[in-house]
Amino acid sequence: MATEIKAPVFPESVADGTIATWHKQPGEAVSRDEVICDIETDKVVLEVVAPADGTIAAIVKNEGDTVLSAEVIAQFEEGAVSGAAPAAAPQAEQKAEPAAAVQAAAGAAVADQAPAVRKALTESGIPAADVAGTGRGGRITKEDVASHQAKPAAPAAAPLSVAVGERVEKRVPMTRLRKRVAERLLAATQETAMLTTFNEVNMKPIMEMRAQYKDAFEKRHGARLGFMSFFVKAATEALKRYPAVNASIDGNDIVYHGYYDIGVAVSSERGLVVPVLRDTDRMNYAEVENGIRDFAYKARDGKLGIEDMTGGTFTITNGGTFGSLLSTPILNTPQTAILGMHKIQERPMAVKGQVEILPMMYLALSYDHRLIDGKEAVGFLVTIKELL
Numbered sequence: 001m002a003t004e005i006k007a008p009v010f011p012e013s014v015a016d017g018t019i020a021t022w023h024k025q026p027g028e029a030v031s032r033d034e035v036i037c038d039i040e041t042d043k044v045v046l047e048v049v050a051p052a053d054g055t056i057a058a059i060v061k062n063e064g065d066t067v068l069s070a071e072v073i074a075q076f077e078e079g080a081v082s083g084a085a086p087a088a089a090p091q092a093e094q095k096a097e098p099a100a101a102v103q104a105a106a107g108a109a110v111a112d113q114a115p116a117v118r119k120a121l122t123e124s125g126i127p128a129a130d131v132a133g134t135g136r137g138g139r140i141t142k143e144d145v146a147s148h149q150a151k152p153a154a155p156a157a158a159p160l161s162v163a164v165g166e167r168v169e170k171r172v173p174m175t176r177l178r179k180r181v182a183e184r185l186l187a188a189t190q191e192t193a194m195l196t197t198f199n200e201v202n203m204k205p206i207m208e209m210r211a212q213y214k215d216a217f218e219k220r221h222g223a224r225l226g227f228m229s230f231f232v233k234a235a236t237e238a239l240k241r242y243p244a245v246n247a248s249i250d251g252n253d254i255v256y257h258g259y260y261d262i263g264v265a266v267s268s269e270r271g272l273v274v275p276v277l278r279d280t281d282r283m284n285y286a287e288v289e290n291g292i293r294d295f296a297y298k299a300r301d302g303k304l305g306i307e308d309m310t311g312g313t314f315t316i317t318n319g320g321t322f323g324s325l326l327s328t329p330i331l332n333t334p335q336t337a338i339l340g341m342h343k344i345q346e347r348p349m350a351v352k353g354q355v356e357i358l359p360m361m362y363l364a365l366s367y368d369h370r371l372i373d374g375k376e377a378v379g380f381l382v383t384i385k386e387l388l
Helices: 091-096 098-111 115-124 142-150 176-191 204-221 228-241 285-301 374-387
Strands: 002-006 016-022 035-040 045-049 054-059 066-068 072-078 194-202 248-250 253-255 262-264 266-268 271-273 314-318 337-341 345-351 354-368
Touching (some): 035 072, 115 142, 204 354, 228 262, 228 285, 228 374
Parallel strands (some): 262 314
Antiparallel strands (some): 016 066, 035 045, 054 072, 194 354
């Protein structure tokens, strides 16, 4: 008996999605809870799984099609596989189509991996069977794919001839998530009176504190003591003192939030995402560090949910992880401010009439001048500096 497979129920903030990838085709057998399809929305990629053991009877929505919340995307036949090839095929047929068998096996191997790994394998053109997996249960990680790519290629029998002066171009469609990120960033620059103020902070006290307590902290809490938790806690306290920085603009109204939900910008394979730490005023350092770590793992594996990124009253972005010394972060609307962290760089500084070499970090606060005055913005950033 055929049943319907439907798209997930999207939250109110998501109007529709796009079929990104079908991992199974009509006639293919699937197991219960096996991923059969990826749906890309403006915020996250959602996985659709098989409701039971059975067969994909028909695909209603093809790759690239737009789907609405709870819309039918495929027909599913529960139970024994119908119309599938017998398990023991004649020897002659096995020899006749070795390439097809290898291709099917490779496709199954790729589909069994995490979304980020599937993407890396597809873009590199490397068969999953050629990569030695070092992850749990022998699964392939992105690092395994990168290591395989870095290996010197075996010498070919006859080198390919490339025309002199040939310039290769590759055109690929922009993903839905990347397109949405582009629209939001462009809107932020066009629809807000965005301005950036800068300051710098001596990171030596925090670095010394971290060096002194990091081992005991990790042993007690099971989390590494990083720099981000210091900035999240400092920003939370500064937001209490400057409520306008924690507010948002809704039409002609100003919405002052009585809670502190801080988004942490994370770079993923599909684009920039901003998962949100909820009620940071109630979180301790270990909870902040564990939350950020979990978000990083979810972003890497394509497992971030819409609920992870909904809302947020303030955002922190750390370009320093990529080596950025100074930047002007763009607002994450409808929020009215965003804090930019940067690389820690040793610089000669004048301290009480003496020159000292200190580990310094530039801080940047971009803010919406329609709501936040320069005095408040500078005071907010100075407060963070002093708290650190």
